[in-house]
Amino acid sequence: MKNYIPVIETAxxxxxxxxxxxxxxxxxAVRYSLDLKGKRVRPSLTLAFAELCGGTVDMALPFACAVEMIHTYSLIHDDLPCMDNDDFRRGKPSNHKVxxxxxxxxxxxxLQSIAYxxxxxxxxxxxxxGKRAAKAARILANRSxxxxxxxxxxxxxxxxxxxxxxxxxQLMEEKKTACLIEAACMMGCVVAGATDAQINAAERYAHAIGLAFQIVDDILDVTSTAEELGKPIGSDAENEKNTFMSLLGIERCREMVADLTEEAIRALDAFDGDAADLKDFAVQLANRKK
Amino acid sequence: MKNYIPVIETAxxxxxxxxxxxxxxxxxAVRYSLDLKGKRVRPSLTLAFAELCGGTVDMALPFACAVEMIHTYSLIHDDLPCMDNDDFRRGKPSNHKVxxxxxxxxxxxxLQSIAYxxxxxxxxxxxxxGKRAAKAARILANRSxxxxxxxxxxxxxxxxxxxxxxxxxQLMEEKKTACLIEAACMMGCVVAGATDAQINAAERYAHAIGLAFQIVDDILDVTSTAEELGKPIGSDAENEKNTFMSLLGIERCREMVADLTEEAIRALDAFDGDAADLKDFAVQLANRKK
Incomplete structure (x- = not known):
């Protein structure tokens, strides 16, 4: 994907x-968490889909930033002691520690109200x-x-x-991770005036890469731990219940990632514009090593 | 005001x-807190202002319910141990206790996302x-x-x-209490297609009754405690710093309530419709005894 990060962070x-x-x-406190350096994947997807559908970065920026604000609020609340009780986020003390x-x-x-x-x-x-703005904001409210x-x-x-x-x-990961990525991609289409078929295709793309991302995460968790400990892959999988790896094994997980990536790429056929960047992005997510 | 409570609770x-x-x-959990019986002041005001501006209860109901959802989310978070740590809300165990x-x-x-x-x-x-819906939702986001x-x-x-x-x-109470009442009244006007002058008048009305409500609260806090303890009014006021009563005294507080109530009633002149109910409501708030 194009490097949208500077324009997103300025906005x-x-x-x-x-x-x-x-x-x-x-x-x-709001600024502290928004400023933490991340990959800005969600807002970048909003801008990429807006451009793919003939819209401009400028018209899509408020919606791109809104999805990042929602993501950021969820991280702050996730880190609280009554939730995951995490002291660090992206290498810096979490919001409540500061x-x-x-x-x-x-x-x-x-942050949730600033997004709207x-x-x-x-x-x-x-x-x-007004209609497109309302529709995009409703999609974000629904998926988040x-x-x-x-x-x-x-x-x-x-x-x-x-x-x-x-x-x-899978249901948990679809909701916890894929839903917000769906909102990001769909909103880009909505603000650019895309057709319903295109909005649905963006949803399928986002669902597929969101789920693939989590499965790759599960695979890397197990393989990198096994590598560190010098053990054969999979020998520790039973210690982590309720993950794709422990429930399905590495072969099935790799199959699913391949299928989902293909599904994501196929969804991009619905667009007339040049979707090469979004195709590459799906492939990179599937092949990442950390 | 008309009794809008049944229609609000059904919606x-x-x-x-x-x-x-x-x-x-x-x-x-969401339903538990929404179901707690309250006076539903904010959504009732949205409906009353919508009707005053020639709109219908039906068109204003989603916006009325949204303001009640925002109010409810703020109560749930307020009661959490890291905030006020309250075990009870409206006579029932608070959300986190259940x-x-x-x-x-x-x-x-x-609840915040459901509101939008x-x-x-x-x-x-x-x-x-779309334009009016977006404007009303933005007002709620801004004031909350x-x-x-x-x-x-x-x-x-x-x-x-x-x-x-x-x-x-005063700034604290304007933001903490009056702002959401302002959103409630303004949204009723916006969805009914009121003029900017009318939306501003609704804001002035809401600001005045919101602030008067808090000052009456402060007065009742002191007078009812004094009554219970059989002490002259004001003799305990210095124990509570940072309240209208402790900072300004009972005479000035009563003057302010009278001025604000007059201001609220005067603001209603901007409307052609019958505002008698909203006038009565301002007077009742000022004269309440608990």
Whole structure:
């Protein structure tokens, strides 16, 4: 994919209030987590799909940044002591370690509202029209919410207490990870005025790469641990219940990644524009080594 | 005001998913807090202003319910141990006491996304148009977010560690309480196609009753405690720093409530319709005894 990171990071900063406020600590906490260097995969996909459908980076930026804001809020809340209790995120202290649990909770809450404010601003609505802005924002709300990303986190929590089949693990990952990637890709199409068939194709592409990404993650978890310990691959898999690797084994996992990557590439046929970058991206995700 | 409560409560239930899902516990947690019996002041105001501006209850219901969802998420997060650590809410165990902190956190997060999904649904957009739906949703995002309700909570937290003047207490209450009431009233106007002057008048009304409500709260806190203890009013006021009563005294507080109530009533002049109910509501708030 094109390197959209600089334009995304500049825009993210611009959507936060400048100047001095009584709630400065909250603004600092929001900015701290938005500034953590990441790959910006989701907003880049929004921009790439918007361009693929004949739209511009400018019209899609508020929506790209909104999906990154939603992703960022979910990371802040995920790291809280009542959730994963993680002290570090992307190599830096997690939000609540710097600002305290109360401010971190509220920074996550505020990021969610800033996402909608950004997508529904006068500027964003003027660029794409009220109907498209509303539709894109609704897709993000749907995929990030009760039966989407947040739902996936709840299923994930429930897996600590029970053993399940691969189909529940898949459902969990579809919701927890793929849903937000779906929103990112679909929103790019929506704001650029794509057809329903194209929006559906973007959803299929996103679903496939999102799921493949998680399966590769599971594979790398096991193979890199086995490599470090000098053990044959798979000998430790039974220690980690409820993962694709432990439930399906490495052969089936590799098959699934290949099938999903093919599915993602096939979905790109729905677009007239040049989708070579998005095809390469799917292949890179499947072949990554860490 | 008209009794809008039954129509609001029926609609709130309808916006939640029916059927069985893997994330059932999350849906139950969301429903638990939405079902807690309250006065439903904010959504009632949305409906009342929509009707005042010639709109219908039906077109305004998604927006009315959204403001109640945002209010409900803020209560769930407020009650968490890292915030106010309250075990009870409206006479029932708070959300995290029933479902655990992790699910309560996620239920609050999900409620925020459901609010936007509800306002930006195909049905809601078809009834009021994409532009109005986007504008109403943006107002809610703005007033509930970083420089609105959430900002007010951060200022409130900061007051534990410092002593401030009445203007900071007022700023905190304007954000923490009045902002969401402003969104409720303004959204009713927006969806009904009101003029900018009317939307501004609704904002002034909401600001005035929101602030008056808090000052009356402060007065009742002191007077009812004094009554219970058989002490002269005001003799305990110095124990509670950073309240209107401790900073300004009972005479000035009563004057402010009278001024704000007059301001609220005057703002209603901007509307052609019958605003008697909204006038009465402002007077009742000022005169309430508990």
């Amino acid at each position: 993210l900063g611009r959507y936060l209030p400048a100047g001095e406020y009584e709630e400065q600590q909250l603004i600092d 600002f305290g649990e109360d401010i971190a909770l509220l920074a996550g809450d505020a 404010e950004t997508m529904l601003s006068d500027e964003a609505v003027a660029a794409v029209g 919410g009760l039966l989407g990303m947040v739902g996936g986190q709840v299923i994930d929590l429930s897996l600590e207490h029970r053993e399940v089949g691969a189909e529940i693990v | 709130l239930g309808r916006y939640l998913p029916a059927g069985e899902y893997e994330e059932q516990q999350l849906i139950d 479902f655990g902190e992790d699910i309560a956190l996620l239920a609050g997060d999900a 999904e509800t306002m930006l649904s195909d049905e809601a957009v078809a009834a009021v148009g 977010g970083l420089l609105g309700m959430v900002g007010g909570q951060v200022i409130d937290l900061s007051l534990e560690h410092r002593e401030v003047g009445a203007e900071i207490v």
